[in-house]
Amino acid sequence: MPHRKSLALVWRRREQRYKMVGTRCATCDGHFFPPRGFCPNCRRKGRIEEKEMAGTGKVFSYTTVYAPLEGFEELAPYVMAIVQLDEGPRLTAMLCDVEPEDVEIDMPIRAVFRKISEDGKSGIIHYGYKFRPNKK
Amino acid sequence: MVGIVGYGAYVPRYRITVEEIAAVWGKNAETYKKGLIIGEKSVPGLDEDTITISVQAAKNAIRHGAINAKNIGAVYVGSESHPYAVKPSATVVAEAIGATPNMTAADYEFACKAGTAAIQTCMGLVKSGMVEYGLAIGADTSQGRPADALEYTAGAGGGAFVIGMEDTVADIEETVSYTTDTPGFWRREGQEYPRHGARFTGKPEYFKHIIEATKLLIQKTGYGFDDFDQVILHQPNGKFPLRAAKMMGIPADKMKLGLLTPRIGNLYSGAVPVALANVLDYAKPGELLLVTSFGSGAGSDSFAIRVTDAIEEKRANATPVETYLKKTKNLTYGRYAKHRHKIRM
Numbered sequence A: 001m002p003h004r005k006s007l008a009l010v011w012r013r014r015e016q017r018y019k020m021v022g023t024r025c026a027t028c029d030g031h032f033f034p035p036r037g038f039c040p041n042c043r044r045k046g047r048i049e050e051k052e053m054a055g056t057g058k059v060f061s062y063t064t065v066y067a068p069l070e071g072f073e074e075l076a077p078y079v080m081a082i083v084q085l086d087e088g089p090r091l092t093a094m095l096c097d098v099e100p101e102d103v104e105i106d107m108p109i110r111a112v113f114r115k116i117s118e119d120g121k122s123g124i125i126h127y128g129y130k131f132r133p134n135k136k
Numbered sequence B: 001m002v003g004i005v006g007y008g009a010y011v012p013r014y015r016i017t018v019e020e021i022a023a024v025w026g027k028n029a030e031t032y033k034k035g036l037i038i039g040e041k042s043v044p045g046l047d048e049d050t051i052t053i054s055v056q057a058a059k060n061a062i063r064h065g066a067i068n069a070k071n072i073g074a075v076y077v078g079s080e081s082h083p084y085a086v087k088p089s090a091t092v093v094a095e096a097i098g099a100t101p102n103m104t105a106a107d108y109e110f111a112c113k114a115g116t117a118a119i120q121t122c123m124g125l126v127k128s129g130m131v132e133y134g135l136a137i138g139a140d141t142s143q144g145r146p147a148d149a150l151e152y153t154a155g156a157g158g159g160a161f162v163i164g165m166e167d168t169v170a171d172i173e174e175t176v177s178y179t180t181d182t183p184g185f186w187r188r189e190g191q192e193y194p195r196h197g198a199r200f201t202g203k204p205e206y207f208k209h210i211i212e213a214t215k216l217l218i219q220k221t222g223y224g225f226d227d228f229d230q231v232i233l234h235q236p237n238g239k240f241p242l243r244a245a246k247m248m249g250i251p252a253d254k255m256k257l258g259l260l261t262p263r264i265g266n267l268y269s270g271a272v273p274v275a276l277a278n279v280l281d282y283a284k285p286g287e288l289l290l291v292t293s294f295g296s297g298a299g300s301d302s303f304a305i306r307v308t309d310a311i312e313e314k315r316a317n318a319t320p321v322e323t324y325l326k327k328t329k330n331l332t333y334g335r336y337a338k339h340r341h342k343i344r345m
């Protein structure tokens, strides 16, 4: 994740970053996030439509970051996880509202809307999804 | 009748106690705990601000109301801590909840009463038929200057209300306002912390406006205080609303459910919205609520709200405020300073 992002690129992806809008193949019910315009299972028989992910899932694997990337210094130590969504897709995301020592494999999590980064004190603020524990 | 179709609140999970703050500045915690009636306050996460708090509260409100976000015709976000000086919070919120693009939006600012001003605006739009639903939000992540009395109370959180005409869980029978130019508390452009005229904020500001607006509501509705089941007053600390209630002859037991500041601090624009959400969590059909907000500068909006039968039907959709009051994480002053971005990196 580069510190300074193209404003146009970030803006075009806001549906994906704000609402976790991915895609679904109506032929095989495969879900894709980030969205795909092509179903690798059905190929030419695939019928791709937009689909908002529910945002629930579990921790597939994770790592605690002590040496943060530029722009994320204040957040350290933070946890980056490979998230397994209930719909199937896996993605990399930051966890929030949890202490690193409390994170476990298979821990239920859900997406929340958070501040991801900002281009310095005068730049644009980037928002998107992170995941927090979803214990009942 | 125009009213609340759905409501939702959000309070960040982090807390800091009065003891932890007082120890850093060599003050006696008991003085603040007794003087302000406050035990701890909410603190936003490092990645939370007025926009993220508004989004979570709004999502809870839309789920509770069981409405389609595309039918929201207006989104107003009231706050005194909008992340941008220029660029609306409301557009980010509207996009995140899926209400864009056929709608209007704007940010509101009126110290602590911007959220109730947003409710009144939505009432007007809904009653005139301009929009089907209006979304009114009050949220803040206010800061107190380190060692200032406000540091013990300035919390974070917000509430959201879907305002409409059909399937209301509570009808807004009447609303009135009382507004004057009174300088008690302010923050100039570019300044990090607010300033306050210490003696000015009490009597001529808070008590005067709260009491005058409430009196006006009583006159206009013909209700007496006995008619109201629950009373919610703006709560900059735990003490002021109780004192205002006493001055008006409102019994303290009608204030309990709607007084959250002792547990979460002063949520500024979010204070009355979150307190109202908490009262609605427990409300029964037919109950009558008295709500009076206050914003420095100064003004008060007062509401008479009648709970409907639908409150029971929609209760299963609600995310109770209590969800956010338990399972909290206490911070040391060091971590609190980091959370409030007081450590330069």
Ligand SMILES: [Zn+2]
Residues within 6 Å of the ligand: A025, A026, A027, A028, A029, A030, A039, A040, A041, A042, A043, A046, A047
């Ligand atoms: Zn397929």
